Amino acid sequence: MDRPFAITLDVGTSRANHTGSWRIERPVYVDRLPPCNDACPAGENIQGWLYHAESGDYEAAWRTLVQENPLPAVMGRVCFHPCETACNRVQVDEAVGINAVERFLGDTAIERGWSLPAPGPDTGHTVLVVGAGPAGLSAAYHLRRLGHAVRLVDSSPRLGGMLRYGIPAYRLPRTVLDAEIDRIVALGVQVATEHPVLDIEAEQRAWGADAVFLAVGAQLGKRVHIPAGDSTKVVDAVSFLHQVADDDPPLLGRRVVVYGGGDTAMDAARTARRLGATDAVIVYRRNRDKMPAHPEEVEQALGEGVTVRWLSTVERFEGGRLVLERMRLTPDGLPEPTGEYDELDADALVLALGQDTDLSLLEGAGAVTVSNGVVEVGHQMMTTQPGIFAGGDVAPSERTATVAVGHGKHAARGIDAYLRAETPARPERHALASFDRLNTWYYADAPRTRRPELELVRRQTNFEEVVRGLTEDNALFEARRCLSCGNCFECDNCFGVCPDNAVIKLGPGERYAFNYDFCKGCGICARECPCGAIEMVPERI
C-alpha cells in the first residue's frame, strides 16, 4: 500500500486502544427509591408521575398515578402528604407541593373525563368487599383490574365511608368524591348500599364470594365518662360529622366545646363554626407540640377563629358550665393533673377522643383474631382466617385515608395471589435515594407555589372548599421543582461530562448506556449526576 513519504505505519484511530481495561470501578445506572415514594402509604410512584407532569403530559401523569391510587382528586385534598415531609427538596428550599399537583391531576382528569384502566380478563372469582370507604373502594378498583368480580356492600345510603361521613365538605367537595367513586363503580363493581353486614360468613355464602375484604372502618366514637347534668348536650364527633354530612346537623348552640386533639377534633370544631357557633373551643390535655392533629389543619382551624385550651381535661359538664382541670407535662411529656380548675361556658360538648371498630360481624368467623379492638393481619392483609382479608381502620394502622387506600391495594394483590393459590411476590425494593446522593448544584432555585386559601371570612360560614387548586402554570412549575431523586431524568450530564466519550445517549425516553470498552472508571459521571442515578461498583479484577 502507498504511504506518504517517511510514513511506515497506517494511521489508525485511537479506538483501537480499549481504555476500559484501566478501570477498577465501573459506573452503572440504577433506579433508587425516591423518599416520597418510600413515604407514600398508598405506594404511589410519585416521582414517576411528576416526571410526566413536568413535560405537561398530565394524562400520562394521571395514568401513572392511578396505577396505584384511583382517588387522586380526593387524596389531593385529604391526604396529609407524608411524601412532602420526606421530600429531599426540603433540604434545598421547600418540599415539592406533591399533594397540590396530585389534586390538579385529579381535577383535570374529572374535568376531561378520563376513565380508569379497563378491568382485567374475567377470572371467574368473586370477592366480597365490606365497607365502601377508602380501603374498600381501593380494593374494589384493584380487584376489578385483576379481573375478579366485586360485590361492594356498605351500611350507609351512599358510598365513600369516612370520606363522605367523616370529612367535612369544605375539605372534600362531594362532587369530587362522587366523580371518583363513580369512575370505580363504572368498572363493573356490583354495589349494595344500606346493607349492614351482621355475620360475615353468612354474607360471604350469600354472595358466593371466594374471598372477603373487610373494611368497615372505625365508626364508634370513643366515650369517656364525664359527669353531666340531664339538660346538657354531649355528642360524639363521629356522629356529629355524620349527621352534618346527611344534611341533618344537630343543634349545638353558640358555644361549642370539642374535647380531643386529633384531626377529627379539628374537623368538628371547624364544622361547628360553620354551623354558627360563635365560640368553638378545643380542649386538649397536652400542648401544641404533642397534638396529634396535622399542623396544617390546626393552622387552618386557628385561622378560622377556633380557640384551644391547652393542657386541660374536662372534669364535668353541668348546667351550661364546663369544669376543666389544668394539666402539666411530666418530663416525659405525659399530662398530669394539677388539681387546679377552670370554668368555661358551653352549650354543647363534642367528644373527639378517638374511634373504635364495630367488629360484631366477626362473631361467626371464629378463626379471625382480634386484639386491642383491631383485626390482626399478616403479609398482604390476610387475617388469621384464610380467605378473609382486612384493611383500613379495622386493621392496625395510623388510620388515615391514604393508609386505607394502600391497604386496599395490598389486600387486592393478596386476595389475587390467594385465589390463584400463589405465594404473593414481594416486589424488590430499591435502595433509598437519600439527599446525600444528590448533586444539588444542578437544580435551579425555585421556591414553592402555594395553594390559595379562601379568605377567612368567607370560609367560616359556609362549606365551600377552603384550599383551592393550582392553576396549570403553577402545577407545571411545581412539578418541575421535583429533583427526580434516584431516577434518571435525562439531563445529559453523564453524556456531557465523560472525558472519554464513553456514555452513549440512547435518545428520548431511552436514557443512556455505558461503553465499557472505553470507560476508564473515573467516576465523574456518577459525581455529576444530579439525581444519584449512577453508582460506582468495584470491578472484578
Add this chain to the structure above:
Amino acid sequence: MSETRVHFYQVGSFAVGNRLLSADERTVQSDRRRTNSIDSGHRACQGCGEALGARYALDAAMRVTSGQLVAVNATGCLEVFSTPFPETSWQIPWLHSLFGNAPAVATGVAAALRVKGRDQVRVVGQAGDGGTVDIGFGTLSGMFERNDDVLFVCYDNEGYMNTGVQRSAATPPTARTATTDAVGPEPGNAFGQGKDVPRIAMAHGIPYVATATVADLHDLERKVERAMSFHGARYLHVFVPCPLGWGAASSETIHVARLAKETGIFPVYEAEYGEVTGVTKIRRQAPVTEYLRLQRRYAHLFGHPGRPDVVARLQAMADANIARYGLLATEEDE
C-alpha cells in the same frame, strides 16, 4: 453580556441538557451529533480535565464554523495522550507544532488559508499553560500584536503535567509541584510570581479575551461561540483540573473546577478590546479551604499544626479577585 439562565426547569441551564429545554437552550455536548473532536481511546488519565475542556471548546467551535476548522496543538499532555503514533484521537484537521511555537504555527495556517482564499476555514491554536504562558509566550504575544485571525485556547492545569508536574508561571502560590517542594517556611510555589495571561492578553487590546472552566459548560460554549464571531486574535483561558498533578480524586475534576470559580480563586469573565464586558457571578460562595482540601498539592497547609496563615493569604487573593471583578451576585442579578 452574560447569558440568561433558565430558571424554571428542573435543572435550569446548569446541566448539560434537559429533555424539557428547547434544542437551542441545550449545550453542544448534549447533542448526539456533536463532533467528539477527541475520540475515545485517548490515553489521558482518568478524569482528565484537559481532555474534557478540549472536547468542549473544539466541539463548540466545530458547530459554529460548520466543521470548517483547523486546530494547531503545542506539545503537552493534550498532544501526547491523543496521538501516540500510529493512533490518533482527532476527528478534526489537526497539526502538532513544537512546545513553544503553536501561536506562530496557527498564524501561519491562518495566513496560508487566506492566501488560498479559504477564508471560511477558521483556525484554533491550543496549548497547555506551559506552552502558553511560558515557552509559547513570545509567539503568543506576537500573534496578539499582529491581530492574526486565530482563536488561541490555553488549557490551564497549572503546571507542566506531561513531563511530571513541574512548576509553570501559571502554578498558584503554595502549590506543591516536582520543582516546588512543600518544605521550609514558604512551602510550595512562591507567592507573588507567575503571570496572569488573560489580563496580559487584554492589555494587547485584542477583540476578545475570556476565561472559563470545565464546570460551566453553557458558559464555556457561549464564549467559544462569541469568540468565533470575531476576526482577529482571540484568547480563551480554560481552567482544567489535573487529578494526577493536583492529587485530587478523578471523580472530582468538575467539582474542583466549580469550587475554583465559587471561591473566587479563578475569576470567570470576558473582555472585548481590552475592557471587561461580562462576569460570571459566584452562585454559592465557598471558602478557599473547600477548594484546597480536595487537593494533595495543598496538603501541607492542613493538619497539625497546618498553615492557617498561608491559607489566609490564599483567601485574601480570592477576595481580591472577588473585589476586582465584582464576582458576588447583587440583588439585580437575581
